Structures are given as C-alpha cells and as structure tokens.
Amino acid sequence: MDLKTKYKAKKIKAIFFDIDDTxxxxxxxxxxxxxxxxxxxxxxxxxxxGIASGRALYGxxxxxxxxRPDYFITINGAYVESATGKEIFKKPISKELVxxxxxxxxxxxxxxxxVGSKKAVVSKKTNLIDNAMVPVYGELDIDPDFYQTNDIFQxxxxxxxxxxxxxxxxxxxxxxxxxxxxxxSDVVIKETSKAxxxxxxxxxxxxxxxxxxxxGDEKNDLEIFDYAGMTIAMGNAIEEIKxxxxxxxxxxxxxxxxxxxEELGMVEKTLRFPQLDVKSSEGVVAVxxxxxxxxxxxxxxxxxxxTVANFISLSKDGYYDGVIFHRVIxxxxxxxxxxxxxxxxxESIYGERFEDEFSKELxxxxxxxxxANAGPNTNGSQFFIVQNKTLPYxxxxxxxxxxxxxxxxxxxxxxxxxxxxxxxxxxHLLDEKSFEVLDKIASVETGxxxxxxxxxxxxxxxxxx
Numbered sequence: 006m007d008l009k010t011k012y013k014a015k016k017i018k019a020i021f022f023d024i025d026d027t028x029x030x031x032x033x034x035x036x037x038x039x040x041x042x043x044x045x046x047x048x049x050x051x052x053x054x055g056i057a058s059g060r061a062l063y064g065x066x067x068x069x070x071x072x073r074p075d076y077f078i079t080i081n082g083a084y085v086e087s088a089t090g091k092e093i094f095k096k097p098i099s100k101e102l103v104x105x106x107x108x109x110x111x112x113x114x115x116x117x118x119x120v121g122s123k124k125a126v127v128s129k130k131t132n133l134i135d136n137a138m139v140p141v142y143g144e145l146d147i148d149p150d151f152y153q154t155n156d157i158f159q160x161x162x163x164x165x166x167x168x169x170x171x172x173x174x175x176x177x178x179x180x181x182x183x184x185x186x187x188x189x190s191d192v193v194i195k196e197t198s199k200a201x202x203x204x205x206x207x208x209x210x211x212x213x214x215x216x217x218x219x220x221g222d223e224k225n226d227l228e229i230f231d232y233a234g235m236t237i238a239m240g241n242a243i244e245e246i247k248x249x250x251x252x253x254x255x256x257x258x259x260x261x262x263x264x265x266x267e268e269l270g271m272v273e274k275t276l277r278f279p280q281l282d283v284k285s286s287e288g289v290v291a292v293x294x295x296x297x298x299x300x301x302x303x304x305x306x307x308x309x310x311x312t313v314a315n316f317i318s319l320s321k322d323g324y325y326d327g328v329i330f331h332r333v334i335x336x337x338x339x340x341x342x343x344x345x346x347x348x349x350x351x352e353s354i355y356g357e358r359f360e361d362e363f364s365k366e367l368x369x370x371x372x373x374x375x376x377a378n379a380g381p382n383t384n385g386s387q388f389f390i391v392q393n394k395t396l397p398y399x400x401x402x403x404x405x406x407x408x409x410x411x412x413x414x415x416x417x418x419x420x421x422x423x424x425x426x427x428x429x430x431x432x433h434l435l436d437e438k439s440f441e442v443l444d445k446i447a448s449v450e451t452g453x454x455x456x457x458x459x460x461x462x463x464x465x466x467x468x469x470x
Contacts, residue, residue: 019053039263082202198228298442320466351386371419374432
C-alpha cells in the first residue's frame with residue numbers, strides 16, 4: 006500500500022461495505038471472524054459504518070445485522086435506512102415501467118422477479134431461479150402480479166443468455182441491467198445506484214465523498230467506486246473494480262478487509278503471543294539433537310511461514326546434520342546452522358538470501374529461536390537460540406518503549422529485546438529440559454570468536470508434522 010493511499014485514509018470518517026463476496030462469501034455463507042473485530046474497532050474509533058448492497062434490507066443476513074452498521078444502502082441504492090429504522094431515501098420504479106417490463110419478459114419468454122420494501126417475489130418456481138435466489142433470499146413466494154399492489158424498487162430477469170441480454174429502447178431509456186449472476190440481472194432505474202444512496206446518506210451526515218471509503222467486488226459497485234473518495238477492491242473482485250480501486254486487498258477467506266484496514270492503521274489485530282503459552286500454541290515441533298542433549302522447539306509458521314518452511318526443509322534434508330554451534334556467548338545466545346562452521350556460510354532453500362518476517366506476536370524472549378543475519382533481509386540457514394536470563398530494564402520501561410505489556414513482563418525472565426525487529430523469531434523452546442540443555446551449551450568453554458573449544462554438534466534435527 007503506497008503513501009498516497011495511506012494519506013487518503015486520514016480523511017476517512019465513514020466506511021461502507023458490500024455484502025456478497027466482500028463481507029461474506031455468497032455461495033457458502035462464510036464470514037471471517039475478523040469482520041466482527043473490524044466493526045468493533047471502527048465503532049470504538051468513532052468511524053461510521055454502513056452496508057451498500059444489492060440486497061433488500063430483509064435479505065441482509067442475521068450475522069451482518071449483528072454487526073450493527075449505522076446505515077443500510079439497499080436494493081442498489083433505491084432504499085436507504087438508518088440503523089434506527091429511519092427512512093433516508095426511497096425511489097420506486099413507476100408502475101407503468103414495471104408493467105412494460107413484465108410484458109417484455111412475457112414476449113421474449115424469460116422469467117422475472119420483484120423487490121419491494123418488505124418482501125421479494127418471483128414469477129414462478131424453477132431450478133434456474135432457485136440457483137440464483139436461494140443463496141441470497143432463500144425460497145421466495147410466487148406472485149407474478151405483486152407489482153399491482155406494492156411499490157417496486159428493483160426487478161430481476163431470470164434467463165441463461167448472460168450479458169447478451171439487452172433491454173428494448175422503450176425500457177432502456179429509463180432502466181438498466183446489472184448482471185450479478187450468470188442467470189440473473191438486476192433491473193434498476195438508470196439514475197439509481199449505490200452511489201446515489203450513499204450521496205443521500207452523506208447529506209444527512211454533512212460529509213463529502215472524500216470522507217468515505219468503500220469496499221466492493223462486483224459490477225453494481227462501479228458507480229460507488231467512482232463516487233467515493235477512497236476505494237478498496239477485494240482480491241476476488243472483477244477486473245473492472247480492481248482497475249478503479251485505490252488498493253486491491255486479499256479475498257474474503259484471506260481476511261482481506263481486516264488486512265487492508267490494519268495497513269491503514271484503522272483497526273488493530275488481536276495479538277496472541279504464542280511464546281507465552283508455547284505448549285498450547287499451534288505449530289510444528291522440532292527437536293535439535295546435540296551431543297550435549299536435546300533442544301525441543303515449537304515452530305510458528307503462521308507468523309513466519311517462509312522462515313519456518315526454510316528451517317523444516319533444511320532439517321529434513323539433513324542439511325544441519327553434523328553442523329556445530331560455532332558461536333556461543335553465555336548470557337546472550339547460542340548460534341549455529343552454518344555448514345562451514347565459520348559463521349560466514351550457509352544457504353536457504355530459496356537459493357538466495359530471503360526477507361525478514363517480523364511479527365508483532367513474536368519476540369526475542371529467553372528461549373526464542375531466531376534467524377541470524379548480516380543485515381536486513383539476508384536470511385540463509387543460520388539461526389540462534391536466546392539464552393540470556395537477565396535484563397537491565399524493568400517492565401515499565403519496556404512498556405514505555407512500545408513493547409506490549411504481556412511481553413514486557415515476560416522479558417523479566419530474560420531475553421534480548423534489542424534484537425526485536427532485527428532478527429526473525431520463528432520458534433521457541435518447548436520444555437524445561439530444553440532450557441537446561443540451552444544453559445549447558447551456553448556454559449561451555451569458548452575461545453577465539455566465541456567458538457567453543459570443544460565442538461557442540463547438531464547430530465540431527467527431527468521434525469514432527
């Protein structure tokens with residue numbers, strides 16, 4: 006994300022989200038847990054939240070309603086309400102246009118549907134209609150004459166001709182098609198769009214488009230992407246949306262919304278600190294077997310995936326077998342992983358030096374497994390395990406220095422905080438016996454360049470998948 010985009014974010018006072026394939030996956034109903042964190046965090050910061058969807062309000066699923074957004078721009082902007090149920094804007098289609106649309110559908114032989122303010126219906130029941138509508142609204146009532154007694158805010162076509170479907174001139178002068186499903190298009194008034202609905206909300210809030218960020222993925226987001234001051238496309242979005250976006254984030258399943266807002270500093274990740282409860286933390290277990298005992302470690306692939314993959318592959322290939330700990334400094338760390346035994350060698354599985362993977366969840370606490378390097382982004386095969394037991398700082402000083410409170414307290418048992426964000430932490434000792442072996446290795450006699458006078462050798466590294 007570039008600086009220009011981050012600068013735009015400083016003006017944002019409200020964020021509006023599409024639902025289908027933006028907040029949740031339309032076909033499966035999956036919504037990431039991180040979405041709840043997003044809405045809680047935005048509300049805490051005083052950022053207004055809203056939904057901007059092609060769905061009607063009664064089609065907004067309970068888990069989205071539970072997020073308690075401040076505004077609902079629904080039916081592609083034709084009907085807008087506040088969270089308190091106050092009607093902000095509505096624009097029904099004239100009955101004459103609806104009648105002309107129905108006659109056209111009957112003539113060309115396609116089925117249709119209607120969206121009212123409180124209910125949606127279809128002209129008949131078919132598998133094609135169910136395939137399109139059930140994931141969004143469930144099974145709908147059949148009422149081809151619904152428009153006779155109800156205001157209609159949107160209509161649907163149901164067919165299998167795709168984008169080749171076009172309205173005749175006498176309809177296209179006032180209506181337009183928005184393809185949202187391979188077997189269905191929304192039929193809306195030409196001047197109606199999510200952008201119009203958003204404009205009506207902004208009038209009530211006394212905000213400008215530059216104060217608005219929108220997330221979207223489909224054709225019915227095109228107008229609102231042109232209108233809003235800042236736009237973010239989902240990783241699963243159509244190319245037209247991605248081209249208009251200030252930034253393209255990851256997919257729904259990859260926590261795209263949360264990750265984008267975290268980069269913008271608008272939400273904060275709930276940190277877990279797996280080192281504080283290593284035994285219960287997820288991760289692969291590796292045992293470094295040495296001539297002085299075993300060092301059992303938990304590896305943190307979620308926080309440092311590339312680094313862990315490198316370590317596991319090298320270990321399974323026997324790369325570390327027979328390699329010594331070439332640098333041992335008591336009350337600091339033990340370092341190994343260089344087949345040359347000089348501290349100048351070693352290669353990664355990537356064939357070159359690879360980038361650092363710093364995580365706000367991992368720190369160089371006593372027992373931490375970290376990558377040795379020769380500067381930023383120069384990781385290879387060498388690693389070290391932090392052995393230091395004491396620190397010259399107290400936890401209050403560290404908290405003032407920016408370390409999380411839990412980590413600052415953990416550092417009272419030892420570690421090397423000056424190496425944080427300089428060396429990638431990717432694992433931690435798992436049991437007390439391993440700490441005893443760590444201290445035993447750290448206590449060996451050393452000579453020139455802190456190299457043990459008698460070899461401390463890695464016999465092999467066993468990895469349990």
